[in-house]
Amino acid sequence: MKGFKEFLEWENLSRFLKENAFKIVIMIVIFKIAKYAKKHIDKVIRVILDKSRIDKSVASFLMSLYSILYYIVLTYVLIDILGINTSSITTFFSAAGIVLGIAFKETIGNFGGGLIILTFKPFKVGDMIEYNKYVGEVKSIEMFYTKMKTPQNELVIIPNGIITNTELRNMTNEKVRRLDMIIGVSYNSDIKKVKEVLNDIVKENIFRKDQRSVEGNNEKEHYILPVPEPTIGVLELGESSVNFNIFVYTKSENYFNLKLKLNEEIKIRFDAENIEIPYPQMDIHINKQVKDREISSK
Numbered sequence: 009m010k011g012f013k014e015f016l017e018w019e020n021l022s023r024f025l026k027e028n029a030f031k032i033v034i035m036i037v038i039f040k041i042a043k044y045a046k047k048h049i050d051k052v053i054r055v056i057l058d059k060s061r062i063d064k065s066v067a068s069f070l071m072s073l074y075s076i077l078y079y080i081v082l083t084y085v086l087i088d089i090l091g092i093n094t095s096s097i098t099t100f101f102s103a104a105g106i107v108l109g110i111a112f113k114e115t116i117g118n119f120g121g122g123l124i125i126l127t128f129k130p131f132k133v134g135d136m137i138e139y140n141k142y143v144g145e146v147k148s149i150e151m152f153y154t155k156m157k158t159p160q161n162e163l164v165i166i167p168n169g170i171i172t173n174t175e176l177r178n179m180t181n182e183k184v185r186r187l188d189m190i191i192g193v194s195y196n197s198d199i200k201k202v203k204e205v206l207n208d209i210v211k212e213n214i215f216r217k218d219q220r221s222v223e224g225n226n227e228k229e230h231y232i233l234p235v236p237e238p239t240i241g242v243l244e245l246g247e248s249s250v251n252f253n254i255f256v257y258t259k260s261e262n263y264f265n266l267k268l269k270l271n272e273e274i275k276i277r278f279d280a281e282n283i284e285i286p287y288p289q290m291d292i293h294i295n296k297q298v299k300d301r302e303i304s305s306k
Contacts, residue, residue, distance in 0.1 A: 028090055031089055031090055032090075034089060035086045035089050035090070038085070038086065038089070039082070039086065042082050046075075046078060049078075050071070053071065053074065054067075054071070057070070057071075063132060063133075064132065064133035064134060065125070065126060065129070065132040065133045065146075065149045066126055067133075068133060068148035068149050068150060069122055069126055069149050069150060069151060071150075072148075072150035072151040072152075073151055076151065115152060117168075117169035118151075118152040118153065118167045118168045118169040118170075119151055119152060119168070120168075120169065121167070121168030121169040121170070121171065121172040121173075122149060122150065122151055122152065122154075122168040124168075124172045125149055125154070125168060125171070125172060126149065130172075130176070130178065131146055131176070131178045131181070132146065132149075133146050133147065133148060133149060134146060134180075135178055135179070135180045135181065136178075136179040136180045136260070137156065137176055137177060137178050137179060138176060138177040138179060139156070139164075139166060139171060139174070139176045139177075140174070142156065142158060142164050143158060143159070143179075144156040144157050144158035144159065144162075144164060145157050147163075149168075151168075152167065152168060153165050153166060153167055153168060154166045154168055154171055179260060179263070180260045180261070182260060183259060183260055184233065184257055184258070184259060184260065185257070185258060185259075185260045185263050186255055186256070186257050187254075187255070187256050187257070187258055187263060187266055187267055187270075188253065188254070188255055189253070189254040189256075189267070189270060189271075190243060190251050190252070190253055190254075191206070191251070191252045191253075191254065191274060191285075192246065192248075192249030192250065192251045192252075192285060192286060193249060193250050193252065193278075193283055193284065193285060193286070194249065194250075194283075194284035194285070194286045195249070195250060196284065197250065197283050197284060199242060199250060201281065201283070202250075202252060202283055203240060203241070203242075203252070205277050205278070205281055205283065206240050206252060206254060206274070207240055208277075209270065209273050209274060209277060210232060210238045210240065210254065210256060212230075212273075213229075213230050213231060213232045213256075213266070213269065213270070213273075214230060214232045214233070214234050214238075215230040215231060215232060215233060215234070216230075216234065229269070231258045231259070231262040231265060231266040231269070232256045232257070232258055232266065233256075233257045233258055233259070235257075236257050238254070238255060238256040238257070239253070239254070239255040239256075240252065240253070240254050240255075241253060248286050249285075249286045254270070256270075
C-alpha cells in the first residue's frame with residue numbers, strides 16, 4: 009500500500025510515464041486493434057455456433073463468457089508490455105478473489121443461476137415467459153443476467169440468481185394452451201340463449217384442416233383447436249351476474265390473438281342479441297319514515 013502511494017506521487021508518476029511513453033503508445037494501439045478485431049471474431053464465433061446448431065441459450069451464455077475471458081487475456085498482455093511481473097498480479101487477484109467472492113456473492117449466485125438455467129432448461133431463448141409482473145420473449149441468457157423483451161418493446165434484465173429462485177411461467181414450453189374466459193351476464197338474461205350464442209362463437213372459430221376461406225375469412229384466423237373439445241357452462245351465480253366459463257384450446261403462439269378475438273366477437277354478438285353484460289353499481293334505498301322524521305325535526 010505504501011509503495012502504491014509512493015508511485016502515485018507526481019515525481020514518480022511523471023518519471024514512469026516518460027520512461028514508458030513508447031510502451032504506453034503501443035498498448036493503446038494494441039487495445040484499439042484488439043477491440044476492432046473482437047467485432048470480427050464475434051461474427052465468426054456466432055456463425056460457428058449457428059452452424060453447430062447449439063441451443064441459442066447456450067450460445068448466448070458462451071458468447072458472454074468468451075467476451076469476459078477475451079478482455080482478461082488482453083489485460084494481461086497489456087500489463088506484460090509494461091514489463092510488470094504478471095505472476096505478482098495473478099497472486100494479487102487470487103487473494104483479492106477471496107475477498108471479492110464474499111463481497112459479490114450475489115454476482116457469483118447469478119453466475120451459478122445461469123448454469124442452472126442452461127442445465128435444467130426451465131426456459132430457453134425464444135420462449136415466452138411471465139416473471140413477476142412482466143411477460144415477454146427471452147432474448148438472451150448471459151453469464152449473470154437473462155434479458156427478455158416485452159410486447160411493449162421494453163427490455164427487462166433479470167439477475168439469473170433471482171430468476172432461478174422465483175416462480176415463473178413458461179408460456180411456450182407446451183405447444184398447446186388452454187384459454188380460460190369468464191363472461192358475466194345479467195340475471196335477467198336467458199342463460200340458454202347466452203350458452204347458445206357462446207357455442208356459436210366458439211364453433212365459428214374452430215380451426216379445421218379442410219376449412220377454406222369463405223367470404224374473406226382466412227382459415228388462419230380460426231385459432232380454436234377441435235381437440236380437446238371446448239367446454240362452456242355456468243361457473244357460478246355471482247353477486248351481480250351469472251358467470252359463464254369458456255375453456256378452449258389453442259396453439260401457444262395464438263393464445264393472445266384468440267383472447268382478443270373472442271372478447272370482441274362476444275361483445276358484438278351480445279349487443280346484437282340484447283344480452284346485458286352487468287357492471288358494478290350501487291342501489292340506494294331510503295326509508296320513508298326516517299326521511300319524514302328528519303324533515304319534521306327541521
